Amino acid sequence: DFSPRINFRQDLSRGFPRTTLKAGIGLFYQPPQSLETDPVFGQPNLRSNRSLHTDVGLEQQISRQINLSVDVFAKRLDQLVTPADGNTGEGVAFGTEWLLRYEPDDRFFGWIAYTLSRGDRVAQSTATPALINYDQTHVLTVLGSYDFGHGIRAGLRFHLVYGNPYTPVTQGAYDATTGNYQPVLASPPNGSRLPLFHQLDLRFDKTWTFKSWRLSTYLDVQNVYNQENVEAITYNYDYSKSAPVAGLPFLPSLGLRGE
Numbered sequence: 001d002f003s004p005r006i007n008f009r010q011d012l013s014r015g016f017p018r019t020t021l022k023a024g025i026g027l028f029y030q031p032p033q034s035l036e037t038d039p040v041f042g043q044p045n046l047r048s049n050r051s052l053h054t055d056v057g058l059e060q061q062i063s064r065q066i067n068l069s070v071d072v073f074a075k076r077l078d079q080l081v082t083p084a085d086g087n088t089g090e091g092v093a094f095g096t097e098w099l100l101r102y103e104p105d106d107r108f109f110g111w112i113a114y115t116l117s118r119g120d121r122v123a124q125s126t127a128t129p130a131l132i133n134y135d136q137t138h139v140l141t142v143l144g145s146y147d148f149g150h151g152i153r154a155g156l157r158f159h160l161v162y163g164n165p166y167t168p169v170t171q172g173a174y175d176a177t178t179g180n181y182q183p184v185l186a187s188p189p190n191g192s193r194l195p196l197f198h199q200l201d202l203r204f205d206k207t208w209t210f211k212s213w214r215l216s217t218y219l220d221v222q223n224v225y226n227q228e229n230v231e232a233i234t235y236n237y238d239y240s241k242s243a244p245v246a247g248l249p250f251l252p253s254l255g256l257r258g259e
Helices: none
Strands: 005-011 019-030 049-061 066-080 089-102 108-122 138-149 152-161 169-175 180-185 197-209 214-222 230-235 242-246 251-258
Antiparallel strands (some): 138 152, 152 197, 169 180, 197 214
8 A cells, every 4th residue: 555645834924923834635544454354254355445634724822832723634535345345435524623732831731622523434335425433523622730849740631522423223123043133223324323422530640759769659530420421322132122331430540650
């Protein structure tokens, strides 16, 4: 796979406040998965999935410590591996990313990042667009860390993500040959979404510095308010009932390190 790429950066102003224009374009490839090329379960003569990435952005210095970065991106996907149909899949993904960043100083660093995007995939056999499996319309991340002095530092991260798409099962069909129920999937694929994901993580560090070594301890708490984020949907034996599968609950970790 030959994947040429090129990036540009150009300062539009000298000194403070700096304004920078940036752009990039390139080809990216992803080889088929091992199961997709398996002689029994896969397909022969598959090529790599291909994507043409383009991006245009602007970086603006707001103050000596605060920078804003804005990007608009688009991806054209082709040669996508499609079950029983070779490299016939196509798709597109596009969106914008915003990053407001506070550059590290003696006490604090942090940023706020937001992405708005959409991704669609089309199989040649159906010609019906469907959301890609990991399409996430909104992604928000807030991160910060503050040094209180005397070796004490505290930080937080808040993460909010639009729920992943999935294809619900409408009913179960009894298979007399195997004696099991087979799922009947709704149409179109990925026509439903999981609930909104959000989580707050906290971390506290304390460091003691001696003449020739340092001792550090930390407390890391994931999912502080014990949000039951849904990561999947599970069904009973005949697909007549469903229930959400939650991710990790409130999870503290305590660590000790010597250097």
